[in-house]
Amino acid sequence: MRILSAEVVYTGLGTPIRGGAVVLQGERVAAILSREDARRFYPEAPVTDVGFAISPPPVNAHTHLDLSSLPPFRGPYEDFVRHVIRHKRARGVAAADAGLAELQRAAPLAFGDIVADEAAMRKLLQTPGLRGVAYWEVFAPDPAEAEAAFSETVARLRAFRRLERPDGLKLGLSPHTPHTVSAPLLQRLTRLAIAERLPLQIHVAESPAEAALHRDGSGPLFELMRPFLGDWRPSGLSPVQYLARLGVLEARPTLVHMVHVGEEDVRTVAKAGCTVVHCPRSNEALRCGRLPWELLAKHSVEVAFGTDSKGSAPDLDVTREVAAARALHGAKASPIALVRAAVKGGSRALGLTPPRFGRGSPARALYVWQTPSAEPRV
Incomplete structure (x- = not known):
């Protein structure tokens, strides 16, 4: 003994x-x-x-493996977006391979990966022995492009679906954010996800400028996005309430970040049954702020953890996200709640049966x- x-x-x-x-x-x-x-x-x-x-092993519920070769960045969120665009050639299969190797050394039970490179998606789906979800990322903010973007997405998903294997990753869908996917396209992608039983994951309420963009079309994020928005108009709502009005929450998407939210937003998310993914190290690096852990706990919202990308986090070890959350939230987040979130919350975020031992x-x-x-x- x-x-x-x-x-x-x-x-x-x-x-x-x-x-x-x-x-x-x-x-x-x-x-x-x-x-x-x-x-x-x-x-x-x-x-x-x-x-x-x-x-049981924890789950890394949000990664961007094809950004694993991106130079590390610290600074405002809007500048990070520019940083990603500047280094877009660093994305691809080689970066995803390096990220996957690092991720596997940390030995999570499963992971959720946002994939923007077709070759990387094909390789991930064909790799045996992986658990989790590979979410195909969609970026199309101009409403005039909604029809073409939807048709292209459907064609890609059909091709990817043929590559799924019983002992590998499931295919999912990720409309990038509420402001980088137009309203008509968000609605069509949501209906598609429900009909095809595709897991959905979306970044929402990550930076303080996101709220200003949706509220009245102001702030640094709006200025960054202006050339891509076409005939877009601010909703006057919070990002979460905007998703709710469009019906996106009916698909029970996993919501990543959820930093700049109020109590009404949290009630809405709780009622919809969505899981929230917390990425504290990325939030800190990009000056996004602190997820209101205690407010989510008050309304019994399921929380998971994710490392986000190597561009905004130093590694892909989800236990270090938990450590960062413990330091950030202090007494507002008990150690037992943090461990439960990393294990059970992560599994629920990816639609997996939570692991157990006895x-x-x-x-x-x-x-x-x-x-x-x-x-x-x-």
Whole structure:
């Protein structure tokens, strides 16, 4: 017998244990209980404190693997968009391969990847042994282009669908943001996702300038987007309420970032049953602000974690996102809520059955988190 103890033990079912322990007999789980009870019931067993947590493997619910060769950037969100455009040649299969290799070293259970390169999408879908969703990204802000963009997207999705395999990634769809996909196209893509049962993921309420753009067509993001918008008009709504009015939330999309939201927005998201993906290191790098964790918790919104891209985060290790969130939110986000979000929230964001372990499970089912640090491993 031997005992592994941690600040948090989460089996994937029920409430995580603060100050928990897992008792191993050989290479099988014999018991899961508090640290104190483990020492009392198994007094002869050696105890190893493994650090922060023991759980099933976490999920990285939001990545951009084909941006993994992008030079790192820190600065305003609008300048980051320019940075991505400037380095668009860095995107592609080679970058996605490098990102996937780094991601796999962190050993997440699954991942959700936004894909903008056709060759990268084909390779991801054809790679065996991957779990999660590869979301094809759509960018078409001009309403006049909606029909052509929709037809092109349908054709691509049909071709990609033929590449799905039972032991690989599922195909999904990602309208980039509420302001980079026109209203008529957003509505058609939503209906398509519902009809074809395609998982949907969309960036929303990421930067402070996004709210100004939607409210009255002002601010630095509007100035950046102006050449691409055509006959676009501001809705006068928040980005979340704009999506709700268009019916996009009926598809229960995963909503990435959700930083600049109010209580009405959070109520709307909770009612729709959407999961939110938190990317604290990217938010900090791009000066986006702090996700209101306590407001989402108040309304029982499911939260997951994602690393976003290597352009705005130092690595693709989702446990370091959790560490960053812990430092950012302090007492407003308990360690047990953070671990649960990374495991169960991440699985739900990607439409997967949340993993679990229990008595009799093999020791290899346990994911051991070291003491959390937001700094990349060296």
